[in-house]
Amino acid sequence: MPLSRLADVSGALVALLRRAQFTASGIRHHLGDSATGALYRGEPAAVRRAATDDSPLSFLIRFFLLHDEVPWARCREVLGEEVAQGLLRASALTVSNDRARMLIDVRPHVLSGLDQWVFSDTDASVTQHVPGPDHVLGVGSASVSLLDSVPASPVSRVLDLGTGSGVQALGQVPCAEHLTVTDVHPRALDFARATFRGAAASTAAGQAAGAAFPEVEVLQGSWFEPVAGRLFDRIITNPPFVVGPPAVGHVYRDSGLALDAASRLVLSQAPQHLLPGGTAHAVAAWVHREGESWQSRVASWLPSHGVQAWVLQRDVADPALYVGTWLRDESLDPRSSEAARRTEEWLDFFAREGVTGVGFGFVALQRLADEEPTEVVAEELHHEFQDPLGPEVEEYFVRTNWLRSLRGTDEVLSCRFSLRPSVARERVSVADTATGMGFRPAVQRLSRMDGPRFSHEVDEHIAAIVSGLHPEGLSLGEVVHLYCAAQDLDADSVLPEVSAAVVDLVRHGLLLPADLVEEESR
Template structure:
């Protein structure tokens, strides 16, 4: 039976949450840094202790965040003006002895501008710990997980008119989209997911259009300024054990389908961003594999960023545990064997995971870049994605050799030059010169002494052609040869934001 969190129920629940200060800041302030960190690690006892004398806020936190049974008088007081009987009828609570348990997960989720509440199915971990839950049900609706947060951090946030959240799940991507999109459409193949997403939108007083159906079918014939999607990207045999993660397509065909079809649903200049997985097949380059998914005929800028590669054994074990299947159990052994056999038959050595950004250019061609970004970095990728799109557009309009050479460039202050030297008979001798971008994804480029000298002159005063002429005179080298060598290096540094045209830098 589907929950029924009507507009009236959501309005009264919202009043109760606001009165108790059950929001992102209220929860963090009550828990403090140590108990909050422990809760994030799946350790509930420090949080339970912190909420003991916290009145209605403590009751709500134990009820919805810790999965505890709370006595009826405390629940009634915490949910006022929503009656507990109405909460049970709506599918929000269930009776448990003399008290009540949460039947849905409703938890605060915030950003730097404020706080929302997200409605999803209960976090399975606390229930497994109490022996109440084995495997999650096939139509389980995941809350705000690591993958969701990864896409949130990787999404470019610029004002747009229309945005599509494809496969919305609990609706969290649409919540963040409400900060910069005037009109939002959210779709999902799962009736339960759409029901909970609609509750999320009502609870937060957001006007979001919802449509049910597979892939892009619900929005056939429409175009959007931005599309965000966290599709069911788990790779393996063609099956659907859990709707939130399995597509029913074999291998990485789900990611391929979205990447192939998405550009047709973008306006000219529109941007699509998604999480995706791809197979690392023996004897095949992953970049060749994913770029073949792009629609024929060009007209798309595409940036594939690989964040991780998992070996098949680790991948299978991770997703078995995610579903509550013990890999040691007979069922776990059987499922793992079938999965690993499939990987072996397909000659899969690893499974790549990362972000894909697509832009419809409205023209032929397009910039297609595949990059490995498995090193650690602190900044979210969203601002970098927006910058990458700007820089690629600039290169398309001004990237011809003559135009590049006529441009005044600036090295951003976040770019540093590292030199590594070795000791010799005549003192220290530089062996490596490496550019580091200290912000964003922390790109690095090794450069020779001529490129280092050229960049030292890029302060926005002289065009590149004048700097190359000075460099050629100082090193007794032909200017034309230096220019021919410099152009591809300049293009790559611009793409990575390590060298900016003066107009973009300003």
């Protein structure tokens, strides 16, 4: 289905949709919470029941979100002749027997605080169809997670590698001066152009008062080939990271590379395209094998110098769960013979490759000086949290760069620190089974109540020393010496342990260096 003319009409369409309150909040207000919940669960009947009146907004909901057939005359009346005919010329809708039906999705979302409309292929959760090999995804769960993990600070040049329908680039609209988006799939770029044209029209209409829509460059090609030799302040990529055999069943998720080679390719090549201090942000996946550390596997993909990486594993799936999840993603009934055949082939491949599980999560990279040894921190972040990860990623690099500037334990001890205001001290006691009565202390933790909610177990000494820190008070070393004198402890044996604990607490943002706090307050 040719979509090259979709961008010609998307600006006018988005302007119309904005005026009609066809926004995420407008639809929720119109349908009510119950029917809106049904919409996001993929239950069209409940949505249709709440949109039966003859208002323009109910029509738009049935036409664009539920893909109902509607009278062609009513379609032209609500959309206007120019927009309706433009969608027809772009093959975005079809007309038969004076009935019109949308063939693509145009869905409203709130991205980076702005109302935006994403053009993509039809979401299989609402209509009964199996996505084809060239399916272009809209805003999926991985897209939303990655959006939340990317900083929103102002930068000059942003690259969205494998843009699809343009979701990640839209998230950078408020903070980028120039956006470069690439994709190997021409159909995806047609949708992306339509998405950007609509977003530009929305910005021009005054939604983002005083803000100019960034310059957008759309390039076709594989991986980093379209931007060979070019450097960016920020790279964002939601690559086709599905771990499996070297085949392309669906362009949006399958790379044609075996196992986790797609994630390896992106992470190994991204640093070459970053300006000094620039960052890259990716959703990625990696295999787990018996006798092999997943942390070492991911670290081996990076150059030996010039990069710091923060790898956050959000979950691990066993082979059967992983395969079943992705077969359902393409709308295959797990009870069907086709699903059974595909499951056998996929699991056989995993067995031959020794795969015991598949981990997935976020990877953030920062470009360091070429002579700096690469530093990789890979950790598990399986617990739930609500705050977006993007601000934390940006602050993490500030904290780790500060730590890197220190030369040994003595410099750590000479610094002053501030306890993050959101840190809580937890004392956990459990039933005292030895005495058969009361409780006994079990563990003590310092935990953040914001961001990723990092939590560190500490002993009584560390907790007391941390309690004595003040950004305008004594240095860490001085506090330790005073504490050891009061407790009759050997300071020389305590200092290294405290220094190591403080470095870990700074890395996770429970303690903040006083000079960084001062810089932030200026």
